[in-house]
Amino acid sequence: MGLFDFAEVGFNVDNGFLEGLTRGFKNGVLCKEDYRHLTQCDSLEDLKLHLQSTTYGNFLANEPSPLTVAVIDDRLREKLVVEFQFLRNHAYKELATFLDFIKYSYMIDNIILLITGTLRQRQLSELLPKCHPLGIFDQMETVTIANSTADLYNAILVDSPLAPFFKDCISEEDLDEVNIEVIRNTLYKAYLEAFYDWCEGCGGATAEVMCEILGFEADRRSFIITINSFGTELSKEDRAKLYPRRGKLYPDGLTELARADDYESVKRVAEHYTEYRKLFDGTGVGIGEKTLEDKFFEHEVTMNVNSFMQQFQYGVFYSFVKLREQECRNVIWISECIAQRHRSKIDSYIPIF
Amino acid sequence: MGSLFRSEQMCLAQLYLQSEAAFACVSKLGELGLVSFTDLNPNVNAFQRKFVNDVRRCDEMERKLRFLERELKKDQIGVYDNGDNPPAPAPREMIELEAKFEKLENDMKEINTNQEALKKNFLELTEMKQILMKAQHFFEEMDRFDTTEDEALIDPNTPQTVAAAGKLGFVAGVILRSKLPSFERVLWRACRGNVFLRHAEIEMALEDPVTGDVVNKSVFIIFFQGDQLRNRVQKICEGFMTSLYPVPEMPPEGLHNLEMNVTSKIQDLQLVLNQTEDHRHLVLTQVALNIRVWFIKVRKIKAIYHTLNLFNVNIAEKCLIAQCWCPTNDLGKIQDALRYGTEVSGSSVASILQQVTTEEQPPTYNRTNMFTESFQGIIDAFGVSTYQEVNPAPFTIITFPFLFAVMFGDFGHGLLMLVFGLVLVIREKFYLAQKSADSEIWDMIFGGRYMILFMGFFSMYTGFLYNECFSRSFNVFGSSWNVSAMNFDAVTLGNASALDLDPVTPGVYRGYPDNYINGSGYPYPYGMDPIWQSAENKITFQNSYKMKSSIVLGFAQMLFGLTLALYNHIYFKDRLSIICEWIPQMIFIWCIVGYLCVIILFKWITWKDPASAPSLLIGLINMFMFTAPSKADGTFLYTGQSTVQIFVVLMIVFCLPWMLLAKPAVIYYRRRQKANRSQRNYNLAGGEMADDVPIIEQDQLDVESNSIQQTEPDPDEKDFSEIMILQIIHTIEFSLNCISHTASYLRLWALSLAHSELSEVLWTMVMHIGLSMAPPAGPIVTYAVFWFFAVLTVGILLVMEGLSAFLHALRLHWVEFQSKFYKGQGYAFLPFSFESIIQGRVDE
Numbered sequence A: 001m002g003l004f005d006f007a008e009v010g011f012n013v014d015n016g017f018l019e020g021l022t023r024g025f026k027n028g029v030l031c032k033e034d035y036r037h038l039t040q041c042d043s044l045e046d047l048k049l050h051l052q053s054t055t056y057g058n059f060l061a062n063e064p065s066p067l068t069v070a071v072i073d074d075r076l077r078e079k080l081v082v083e084f085q086f087l088r089n090h091a092y093k094e095l096a097t098f099l100d101f102i103k104y105s106y107m108i109d110n111i112i113l114l115i116t117g118t119l120r121q122r123q124l125s126e127l128l129p130k131c132h133p134l135g136i137f138d139q140m141e142t143v144t145i146a147n148s149t150a151d152l153y154n155a156i157l158v159d160s161p162l163a164p165f166f167k168d169c170i171s172e173e174d175l176d177e178v179n180i181e182v183i184r185n186t187l188y189k190a191y192l193e194a195f196y197d198w199c200e201g202c203g204g205a206t207a208e209v210m211c212e213i214l215g216f217e218a219d220r221r222s223f224i225i226t227i228n229s230f231g232t233e234l235s236k237e238d239r240a241k242l243y244p245r246r247g248k249l250y251p252d253g254l255t256e257l258a259r260a261d262d263y264e265s266v267k268r269v270a271e272h273y274t275e276y277r278k279l280f281d282g283t284g285v286g287i288g289e290k291t292l293e294d295k296f297f298e299h300e301v302t303m304n305v306n307s308f309m310q311q312f313q314y315g316v317f318y319s320f321v322k323l324r325e326q327e328c329r330n331v332i333w334i335s336e337c338i339a340q341r342h343r344s345k346i347d348s349y350i351p352i353f
Numbered sequence B: 001m002g003s004l005f006r007s008e009q010m011c012l013a014q015l016y017l018q019s020e021a022a023f024a025c026v027s028k029l030g031e032l033g034l035v036s037f038t039d040l041n042p043n044v045n046a047f048q049r050k051f052v053n054d055v056r057r058c059d060e061m062e063r064k065l066r067f068l069e070r071e072l073k074k075d076q077i078g079v080y081d082n083g084d085n086p087p088a089p090a091p092r093e094m095i096e097l098e099a100k101f102e103k104l105e106n107d108m109k110e111i112n113t114n115q116e117a118l119k120k121n122f123l124e125l126t127e128m129k130q131i132l133m134k135a136q137h138f139f140e141e142m143d144r145f146d147t148t149e150d151e152a153l154i155d156p157n158t159p160q161t162v163a164a165a166g167k168l169g170f171v172a173g174v175i176l177r178s179k180l181p182s183f184e185r186v187l188w189r190a191c192r193g194n195v196f197l198r199h200a201e202i203e204m205a206l207e208d209p210v211t212g213d214v215v216n217k218s219v220f221i222i223f224f225q226g227d228q229l230r231n232r233v234q235k236i237c238e239g240f241m242t243s244l245y246p247v248p249e250m251p252p253e254g255l256h257n258l259e260m261n262v263t264s265k266i267q268d269l270q271l272v273l274n275q276t277e278d279h280r281h282l283v284l285t286q287v288a289l290n291i292r293v294w295f296i297k298v299r300k301i302k303a304i305y306h307t308l309n310l311f312n313v314n315i316a317e318k319c320l321i322a323q324c325w326c327p328t329n330d331l332g333k334i335q336d337a338l339r340y341g342t343e344v345s346g347s348s349v350a351s352i353l354q355q356v357t358t359e360e361q362p363p364t365y366n367r368t369n370m371f372t373e374s375f376q377g378i379i380d381a382f383g384v385s386t387y388q389e390v391n392p393a394p395f396t397i398i399t400f401p402f403l404f405a406v407m408f409g410d411f412g413h414g415l416l417m418l419v420f421g422l423v424l425v426i427r428e429k430f431y432l433a434q435k436s437a438d439s440e441i442w443d444m445i446f447g448g449r450y451m452i453l454f455m456g457f458f459s460m461y462t463g464f465l466y467n468e469c470f471s472r473s474f475n476v477f478g479s480s481w482n483v484s485a486m487n488f489d490a491v492t493l494g495n496a497s498a499l500d501l502d503p504v505t506p507g508v509y510r511g512y513p514d515n516y517i518n519g520s521g522y523p524y525p526y527g528m529d530p531i532w533q534s535a536e537n538k539i540t541f542q543n544s545y546k547m548k549s550s551i552v553l554g555f556a557q558m559l560f561g562l563t564l565a566l567y568n569h570i571y572f573k574d575r576l577s578i579i580c581e582w583i584p585q586m587i588f589i590w591c592i593v594g595y596l597c598v599i600i601l602f603k604w605i606t607w608k609d610p611a612s613a614p615s616l617l618i619g620l621i622n623m624f625m626f627t628a629p630s631k632a633d634g635t636f637l638y639t640g641q642s643t644v645q646i647f648v649v650l651m652i653v654f655c656l657p658w659m660l661l662a663k664p665a666v667i668y669y670r671r672r673q674k675a676n677r678s679q680r681n682y683n684l685a686g687g688e689m690a691d692d693v694p695i696i697e698q699d700q701l702d703v704e705s706n707s708i709q710q711t712e713p714d715p716d717e718k719d720f721s722e723i724m725i726l727q728i729i730h731t732i733e734f735s736l737n738c739i740s741h742t743a744s745y746l747r748l749w750a751l752s753l754a755h756s757e758l759s760e761v762l763w764t765m766v767m768h769i770g771l772s773m774a775p776p777a778g779p780i781v782t783y784a785v786f787w788f789f790a791v792l793t794v795g796i797l798l799v800m801e802g803l804s805a806f807l808h809a810l811r812l813h814w815v816e817f818q819s820k821f822y823k824g825q826g827y828a829f830l831p832f833s834f835e836s837i838i839q840g841r842v843d844e
Helices: A011-027 A032-039 A044-052 A069-090 A093-119 A124-130 A138-145 A149-159 A163-169 A177-202 A204-229 A236-242 A252-259 A263-271 A274-280 A292-307 A315-339 B019-032 B052-074 B091-153 B160-166 B177-190 B227-239 B252-308 B328-345 B370-382 B393-408 B411-426 B428-434 B440-447 B449-466 B490-495 B530-534 B538-571 B575-606 B616-624 B641-687 B693-711 B720-744 B747-771 B777-820 B834-838
Strands: B010-018 B036-038 B169-176 B196-201 B217-224 B243-245 B312-314 B319-327 B352-356
Touching: A011 A069, A011 A093, A011 A315, A032 A044, A032 A315, A044 A069, A044 A315, A044 B052, A069 A093, A069 A315, A093 A124, A093 A138, A093 A177, A093 A315, A124 A138, A138 A149, A138 B177, A138 B227, A149 A163, A149 B177, A163 A177, A177 A204, A177 A236, A204 A236, A204 A252, A204 A263, A204 A274, A204 A292, A204 A315, A236 A252, A252 A263, A263 A274, A274 A292, A292 A315, B010 B019, B010 B328, B019 B252, B019 B319, B019 B328, B019 B834, B052 B091, B052 B252, B091 B169, B091 B196, B091 B217, B091 B243, B091 B252, B169 B177, B169 B227, B177 B196, B177 B217, B177 B227, B217 B227, B252 B834, B319 B328, B328 B352, B370 B393, B370 B440, B370 B449, B370 B777, B393 B411, B393 B449, B393 B538, B393 B747, B393 B777, B411 B428, B411 B449, B411 B777, B440 B449, B530 B538, B538 B575, B538 B720, B538 B747, B538 B777, B575 B616, B575 B641, B575 B720, B616 B641, B641 B720, B720 B777, B747 B777
Parallel strands: none
Antiparallel strands: B010 B319, B010 B352, B036 B319, B169 B217, B169 B243, B196 B217, B312 B319
């Protein structure tokens, strides 16, 4: 960033409308008060009634009773997708690229879902509705014909936007469950690194906000990969290859993580970083305690909320999508608790505002 | 005028409704649309209220109706509208309605599934037919290709090629046209180029059976070799959601027969499809007849239950307690409605309406009709008037179009506008019945039709005064200037492009009574003398005239606004404000602007000699500098001017502290006294509590009122420093505004100048060209140029200039006029009315 870096001056010319719109959308995100009301609901019909008084409005009005959680899930997702597609369709130049980057993560998820499903002999027609609509692309459905990663790349993904991320995981190996996890993580690593570098290249407030968020995302993946790898056949060298090399842990933390053998040693690595120490402190699975995953989510939400404090940057779009997603998870969690009459854990959602 | 001058008197009332009569009563009140209910359970969640289940049932019914409406739209069947407004059905009828809708929805769904299945079948057959048609074509081509190739490549050494080609397998199907390119590419890559794809577009658009959308598709046929490739190809086809059809390998004639077969099947299916279509249409036409009425009924029920949810439920007494604002004048009507509701429901106990006294500020309710609506609208757009303060709307009806017209003054343009307004007003019923509500701009123009009518009328009036019609003048009464009296000789007349007319020369200007020649002279009787139209110094003359008249008009309007403030003070019995604010304000504005207006008028009326006319501007500046007026610098107007002016300036200076300090001082003094008094009372009560009963009561009352004041701080009881600051702001604002607002009224002159200049430019640059040409070209060019002139006149002068004059008139009313008296801190009365709910003007 030079002294005469005026990138922000022209921001509103191309992106002002969409930024304003996104901030408006963000104001519609449910607040603590709303959640308090939602958790008091006795049935999904009550939930629907309360959601009517929020910005969700009549989004469930055309659903015949009785409501199911699946229907709510679909409609919530649909709303996010409609909003996102609107943003994407009106986006211009860099913002379009940025929004596409957001979409790539859903594409990765969809590909992995399809491959796993095919391995388990599921029908394509059964799998497709489960794919996230944001991650749908033309060649996606044909993923099922691939038998090896090389196949997957050469025949299908080479045309898709995911091709550049895939270069690292081409091998002639057959696709099996472990391999798929490795592919997913390698893809994600490549994706995160590319996204991070792109944001850094943008400079200005975008770099400031997004590098922080994406860096955290990278670190979170490294932690989770390490913890999940205990007790599997994944070797330490292979594991180290999966860590996204961005964020605060890179490079020292990652080297240490690569040597970790158990949860305690992971925790010791986290001790070196103030932000992460807080997250590892006091986690557990008992009632009243929060899981590490929830703590990570909470931290993510805070970061995303903070991203709205900065003006003239693309971070708001990313944060909005993530916050909406978290909101969907919350509403679904509450709906599930209501539907299954399992109220003791109903408060375990992650409030946003 | 009564209710338009001040907003309706409102009262807070409590209704005690028997639970069985509540529905009928609320329904009747909804038809009446005169009460606005307040929420008595603001702390209760939406889903914890009493009638939430009924609301839900209504939601469900609405959903079904919406479903039916969608189906109607899909088939493009118009909804029958006979303008009926059915009353809300009784709760027990709801079950009937529910059952009816349920049945209709199920019927409709069944028909839809049947139709969908049939359509799917139909689509498949059509696609099959297309494939067969194209396949024949492909095969024929292949054959031709083969034979030509055979001839060229026949080589006894390679018999395998022919044999291998014979074993080619193929798959035929249909794919969405948009997916074809990526399909082709994936196919190529996945099979490493070992397949051969042919495709052809299906010319006719096909209908998607599920969504009913029209889609374009292509037929493709893929040739390949071997089973492994077949698997791959099939998987890819599946991935791209293509539909594959088995095409038997047979000679073209066989395919042709098959095609015929399929065609006849399609025809059969078409018959069945038509029948289902007819059935569906029948059901839907029945729905179309009633759906509007059903919608209204359901919405009414829903609105009633929503309202009932606002009520307080008293379980012990089996009654609902409601609280509402209503106009005091209409209490009788409301009582009637309640009585009627009770009767209808057969309840034995009457519903009771009881007025409640409250400290709360009532809502503002101005009854409007079609005519006053738009004028009230521009007032409300600025701010809803405080309860019962003077409503500027009735005055706006005249002043708004007038000020607009001052800026827009042109007889011709005004006439066009008047005609447009007239058309809207005369055909009002027709447009209202159309209620096409699709365009916001149209709604706005139509809503302001009476305003447009008036603006047009007033523009004609001012246009007549300015003597301008499309920038030309009429010589109605005969100009009072006489050129021949100047006795110019032929040479002067021949050479000069412009000549001076000297009004002092006898006989040239016949305006002065003492200059009459043979008593025949008179000034131009009404409006502007047409001779100015051709004068070189027209603009200079008109500027000075319009500028001054703007100030006079502005002062008149501000003075009027200030007078209305007096009405407010008297009505609210605010004597303090009259003495300490209103009187000094009145003196101030008279001294500072009023004096200017007086000397303007004085100069107009008395000055005859153009050569020695005084300069008002310099005179005004000198006045504030205490420089004595003198004939030398042209500031002398009348004898004794110096004394009067010194007095005026001193008055201005004197008013300032009066406005600033008097009111806070009185308030301060009163508060001190009050504090002393209550202190004394308290002491008194403490001393004589033992035997003097009445005093105790008095004291208790006092204490009570004190405690009330402490718990609920009176809005008027502000902190003293706050009062002082507000007073300072008010004083500064008022005194500065007297000057800035007067200057602001100069926009009247500026815009009218702009308008007349623009229209003159348009005339001389466009219309004049055609008119100045000699025949035969003249008439033709005039005709061509006229359209150009007409379009520009309407587009620029009427629409754009009209909008800008409108905007400025709006500002003059909102800021310059209303700031003198209008607080606009009320909130609007939104009655619970079925009419507005059904028209969708109110959210639930």
